[in-house]
Amino acid sequence: MLSLSPSLPLRRPLFLLCAAFLTACQAPAVNHDFDAGRDFAAYRSWAWKTPALRYQPDDPHLQSDLTEQRLREAVDEQLDQRGLRIAKADTTPGLDVQGFLIIDNRQQQVTTNYGGPFGPVWGRPWGGGGMIxxxxxxxxxxxxxxxxxxxxDGKLVWRGSAEQPTxxxxxxxxxxxxxxxxxxAKILSQYPPH
Known part of the structure; x- marks a missing residue:
C-alpha cells in the first residue's frame, strides 16, 4: 500500500512550488492593444494631453503632483528610448499621451477545507468528518x-496597462x-507594436 505521510523531502518541493507561485502573483499583469491599421513609424513626436494624468475614482486622497511628476518623467524616458521626442511648443505632435491611475475594489471567494476523509492513504482504515x-x-x-x-483625428491608437494588488x-x-x-517600462515595452 502506498503511504503519503508528510516527510521532509515532500514538504520542500511543495514549499518551493508555493513560494514560486506567490512570487509570480506579485508581478504586474501587463496588457497591450493597438490599432493595426496605423503606421506607427510615422509618429515622431508627442505631447501630453490635458490632463496628463487622470485618477479613477476622482478622489483628492489619490491625486498627487508627485505621482504625476514621476509618471511624466518615466513616460518621457521610455518614449525617448523608442525614438519619440516631446514636441516643441511651436510644433504639432504626432501623438497625444494620457495616463490613468485606477483603483478598483475587488472581491475573491476563498474556500478552505478543514479535515475530511483521511482513509487508507494515511494508514487509517476509517474516514473523518470535515468542515468547509x-x-x-x-x-x-x-x-x-x-x-x-x-x-x-483624436482616436486612440495604442493602449498599455499594468495592474496588481495595491x-x-x-x-x-x-x-x-x-x-x-x-x-x-513594462507597459511601453511593446511600443511600437511589431
Whole structure:
C-alpha cells in the first residue's frame, strides 16, 4: 500500500512550488492593444494631453503632483528610448499621451477545507468528518494605463496597462519612483507594436 505521510523531502518541493507561485502573483499583469491599421513609424513626436494624468475614482486622497511628476518623467524616458521626442511648443505632435491611475475594489471567494476523509492513504482504515469554510476577501487593485492618441483625428491608437494588488503606503519616495519607472517600462515595452 502506498503511504503519503508528510516527510521532509515532500514538504520542500511543495514549499518551493508555493513560494514560486506567490512570487509570480506579485508581478504586474501587463496588457497591450493597438490599432493595426496605423503606421506607427510615422509618429515622431508627442505631447501630453490635458490632463496628463487622470485618477479613477476622482478622489483628492489619490491625486498627487508627485505621482504625476514621476509618471511624466518615466513616460518621457521610455518614449525617448523608442525614438519619440516631446514636441516643441511651436510644433504639432504626432501623438497625444494620457495616463490613468485606477483603483478598483475587488472581491475573491476563498474556500478552505478543514479535515475530511483521511482513509487508507494515511494508514487509517476509517474516514473523518470535515468542515468547509468559505470567506470573501476584499482587496484593491491598482491599474496604471497609458493611452496614445493620434493628434490629427483624436482616436486612440495604442493602449498599455499594468495592474496588481495595491500594496501598503509605506514606500519611500525613491521606492515609489522606482516602481513607477519599472511599471511604465513594462507597459511601453511593446511600443511600437511589431
Amino acid at each position: 469554510e468559505t470567506r470573501n476577501l476584499d482587496y484593491q487593485v491598482t491599474t496604471l494605463q497609458i493611452d496614445l492618441y493620434d493628434h490629427k 500594496q501598503g503606503d509605506s514606500a519611500t519616495p525613491e521606492q515609489r519612483a522606482t516602481a513607477i519607472r519599472s511599471t511604465v
